[in-house]
Amino acid sequence: MTKRFGDTVALDDVSFEIPQGEFVIVLGVSGSGKSTLLRCMNALETPTEGEIRVGDDPVTSPRDDIAMIFQQHNIIDQMTAYSNALTGSLNRNSFIGSLLQLQDESDKLQALEALNTVGLLDEAQQSAKRMSGGQQQRVGIARALVQDPTILLADEPVASLDPGSSQQVMGYLRTAARKRDLTAVISLHQVNLARKFGERFTGLRDGQKVFDGYRDEFDMDVIDQIYGDIDTEGMFAADPDEATEASGGSTDDASSKRASSGGMAK
Numbered sequence: 001m002t003k004r005f006g007d008t009v010a011l012d013d014v015s016f017e018i019p020q021g022e023f024v025i026v027l028g029v030s031g032s033g034k035s036t037l038l039r040c041m042n043a044l045e046t047p048t049e050g051e052i053r054v055g056d057d058p059v060t061s062p063r064d065d066i067a068m069i070f071q072q073h074n075i076i077d078q079m080t081a082y083s084n085a086l087t088g089s090l091n092r093n094s095f096i097g098s099l100l101q102l103q104d105e106s107d108k109l110q111a112l113e114a115l116n117t118v119g120l121l122d123e124a125q126q127s128a129k130r131m132s133g134g135q136q137q138r139v140g141i142a143r144a145l146v147q148d149p150t151i152l153l154a155d156e157p158v159a160s161l162d163p164g165s166s167q168q169v170m171g172y173l174r175t176a177a178r179k180r181d182l183t184a185v186i187s188l189h190q191v192n193l194a195r196k197f198g199e200r201f202t203g204l205r206d207g208q209k210v211f212d213g214y215r216d217e218f219d220m221d222v223i224d225q226i227y228g229d230i231d232t233e234g235m236f237a238a239d240p241d242e243a244t245e246a247s248g249g250s251t252d253d254a255s256s257k258r259a260s261s262g263g264m265a266k
């Protein structure tokens with residue numbers, strides 16, 4: 001796929017295939033094309049050349065089976081966590097019906113299950129405006145889950161959060177994707193978080209794919225390829241698996257097997 005905006009080549013002949021259920025992190029400096037890639041995958045942008053396919057279906061317009069989580073979680077402040085989550089069923093209900101919470105029991109149950117998945121069941125009746133940024137982003141994830149997607153896209157979902165909340169949100173995203181066998185594609189700026197939670201990594205530079213591989217290949221040379229020669233001291237945690245313990249998620253067996261052990265700072 002290639003995407004041009006006038007003279008700017010935002011994506012330059014980028015191609016890859018993701019098997020169902022993989023958790024992919026997209027990395028790259030500002031302007032490398034991460035958002036454009038995700039927006040094309042959700043048909044919010046149209047590729048100039050090439051196409052996105054889900055199975056054999058070209059993605060030509062936004063679809064219910066592809067949910068998107070944004071940096072600004074776009075949840076409604078005045079509503080409770082539960083009501084916000086329930087709006088994820090809008091595709092199955094009318095807007096007014098949704099606001100009046102006229103959804104059927106299965107939608108309501110799904111909203112509660114989704115809040116449970118992101119660790120917010122006890123806060124279901126809490127007004128969103130009283131929640132922290134991290135909690136609000138988790139409500140955003142719950143809402144995306146209620147949409148009942150098979151593919152979850154997230155464009156810098158933790159960009160505005162502190163490090164602790166970022167880890168939590170990434171942990172819940174990872175858990176939700178694993179529990180529901182969702183294919184997830186998430187753009188991140190934080191290499192350490194990518195390393196802790198990612199299963200597969202795609203690196204973009206000037207719109208070109210400069211890396212696409214799994215944990216055992218994702219080393220400091222790859223970081224250099226993606227970001228140039230930056231100071232990477234302490235960038236990778238000593239034990240990637242410990243990240244999810246406290247945050248409600250865990251890396252799955254496959255990625256744990258692929259994970260190389262030990263610190264990788266150079």
Ligand SMILES: Nc1ncnc2c1ncn2[C@@H]1O[C@H](COP(=O)(O)OP(=O)(O)OP(=O)(O)O)[C@@H](O)[C@H]1O
Pocket residue numbers: 005008009010028029030031032033034035036037
């Ligand atoms: N709607 C648009 N119109 C014109 N140029 C655009 C548009 N969207 C993106 N671009 C350009 O395409 C290139 C890739 O932008 P993109 O937002 O995809 O990068 P990014 O890696 O997501 O950056 P960031 O990390 O800052 O969000 C940039 O040069 C950007 O200026």
